[in-house]
Amino acid sequence: MMEMAVLTTKGAQETEAIGEAVGSQLRVGDLVVLTGDLGAGKTTFAKGLARALGVTQRVTSPTFTIVQEYEGRVPVAHVDVYRLDRIQELHDLGFEELLEGRVTVVEWGEAIALVLPRERIDVRIAMDGAGDGDDDLRVVEIVATGPGWDDRRPALEAALAPFGDA
């Protein structure tokens, strides 16, 4: 039900490639929640994800505008919620409507996880915590939750298989 893929990446390019693999499995209405410290590679992951959905525009940090929308084969909304003060502001953003017609990627979504739909993919990117290894190493955990993913999980796992022990 909640199998988790735990992948190790050796740099930004690989993080982006995993984003692309996840993106290849997404369709309108899907939600991806990205968590990780400053510099972990959340936006890098989102770049790959958006490319897989046919976005050709440049995907940049959504921190300033909170929401960046992109046109692709499937439209993509890239959201950064870490400064949102209250859950109410999520409603003010029109978050519920945002989810409907596109794939939505939320950075720093952990804080609002309780009000997010259960039907989603959680991606947690961890930097090499000890600080004694390779600076570029990242551990990427990917979990698809909600009954809607039961049928789709095998395809997601297959897409992630090239990256390791998925």
Add this chain to the structure above:
Amino acid sequence: MVVSRVRVLGIETSCDETAAAVVDDGRQVRSSVVASQADLHARYGGVVPEIASRAHVELICDVIEQALVEAGSSLHELDAVAAVRGPGLAGALLVGVSAAKAISLASRLPYVAVHHHEAHLYAAMIEDPQLEPPLVTLIVSGGHTLLIAMDGHGRYRVLGETVDDAAGEAFDKVARFLGLGYPGGPAIDRLAREGDPEAIRFPRPMRAEGHDFSFSGLKTAVVQYVRKHPEADVADVAASFQAAVVDVLVDKLLAAARETGIDTVVAGGGVAANSVLRERLLDLAVAGEVRVVLPSVALCTDNAAMVAAVGAYRLAADGPTPLEAPVVPNLRLV
């Protein structure tokens, strides 16, 4: 292009400054009032959109009133009212644009919608009233990092922009990581004076690669360094980080000037208030590399004088903007 005998009220609410100004003939500032909300956003480490919108609503009438009083002008002595319609935060932009439209309707004044980046360009023309295009401009702020060639009034080419984080965003995020508070630019600038800019050799991303910028990797490098060296002097980290950003900005601006053959460069946006960047740009001018027009700090950071200035040009070139025109949070310059 000559804009004569035009008095414009400018309004700027695209981010976290509520500003109004009265400018004559596109270049003579009669008043410029800026109410900063930075204190309201400090504990969040960045601008919170909902708080910004509410603060704009609370401040806008007083700020406009103050600008008119300081200018010694009444509404009926104005020729137009201009407001920034993008890019910026949707809820914040709406406050200034709605105020401008209301004044336009009530006082039967033409309304002019302007672009925030174009306004930053015109700040240089307030600083130097003789300044005319062509120019190469570096616009660097919390939300934007752009290199623009201005070939003539209203004729722009975007030469480069950030592929990930804006320069000011890197300052804000690194400052937050180092526990220096918000806004990050002034905090790092201040602390860096006590540090050694050569203490740590941080990367200069894409320094010699085209006109685009990348600051995400530099931010990550700072985070990694501090994690590995928790004993590192924070002032050294701040100074070394700032030096890396400034090196990239200066090199890119100079390269753009050389490549376009345009010999006048201009800087604008909040990061253009950075003291080391300003010193380095002035060094370029002293060395005779390029002519540098560096607006005062008050004209670099968000203000409404630049909005009124560009409003005068836009009115002369395009006429009034229809009141139905909406705000455009992701508005592009070209």
